[in-house]
Amino acid sequence: MITPTDKKVLKRFGENLRKLRKDKGLSLREMSYACSIDNSKIAKIEKGMINITFTTLLQLAVALEAHPSMLLEYEPE
Amino acid sequence: MITPTDKKVLKRFGENLRKLRKDKGLSLREMSYACSIDNSKIAKIEKGMINITFTTLLQLAVALEAHPSMLLEYEPE
DNA sequence: AGAATTGAGGTCTTATAAGGCCGCAATTTA
DNA sequence: TAAATTGCGGCCTTATAAGACCTCAATTCT
Incomplete structure (x- = not known):
């Protein structure tokens, strides 16, 4: 089960992911195209909102x- | 669905994980106790054999x- | 030798990730 | 301002990760 602590960790990861995407100047759809997600x-x-798997991370x-x-x-924060 | 390529990647990850555990001198049960898995x-x-989630990785x-x-x-290999 | 430890596979249930599609409100662009 | 782009949430099905427990053969220890 996904705990509140997990929630926070996933949120932080997501924020960073978003930053990396923005830095690369990609829209969600462009990124989607680039990694088939x-x-x-x-x-x-x-x-x-989701606890991604290892392969999704890759x-x-x-x-x-x-x-x-x-x-x-x-930064874990 | 988990592809053959994924399988290989997961296998490689697993091998490395095993190495890290051994290097730390932990048995499976000791490690289990240390991370509640x-x-x-x-x-x-x-x-x-399994495609772990982000939280499991942590x-x-x-x-x-x-x-x-x-x-x-x-080394991805 | 006998006992304990260890790696590892099997099984069952439940939670949830994956994958794909739809639609829409808010921007952004033309 | 009309048209496109973008972020994002909902919904559905299927695959599978998580979690817990059991067993057992092979080591390793006593």
Whole structure:
């Protein structure tokens, strides 16, 4: 079950993801196209609404042309 | 659906996880205790049998006393 | 040898991620 | 201002992760 603490962690991850996407100047649909993940799903991830799997993390990294570990390097807060 | 390519990626991740655990001198049960993940599940992860979620990745990092991103830093191969 | 530890697979239930589509309000652009 | 783009939430089905427990063969320890 997804705890309130998890919620917070996912939200923080989402915020960072959003930042990385913006920095790369991509719209949700552009990013969607770049990694084959539905744009609405990416929106949900950025909102911290879903607990993504390992493979989804890798897909996101592809779209951002970054190393997967980079998506985890942000201030936990 | 989990593709053969995903399978390979998960397997590689698992091998690395196993290495990290061994390096820390932990048995599956010890690690299980350290991160509240059933030992049989950790075994499955190491075997690349499951596509773990973001929160599970964080839990594993706790047991290894490492930054989550570290679990992703290995030779993709 | 006997006991304990360890890795690992199987099984069952429940929660939820994935995948895909729709629509709409708010921007942004033409 | 009309038209496109964008973010985003809802909905549905299917696949599968999570979580918990059991068993057992192979090691390792005593």
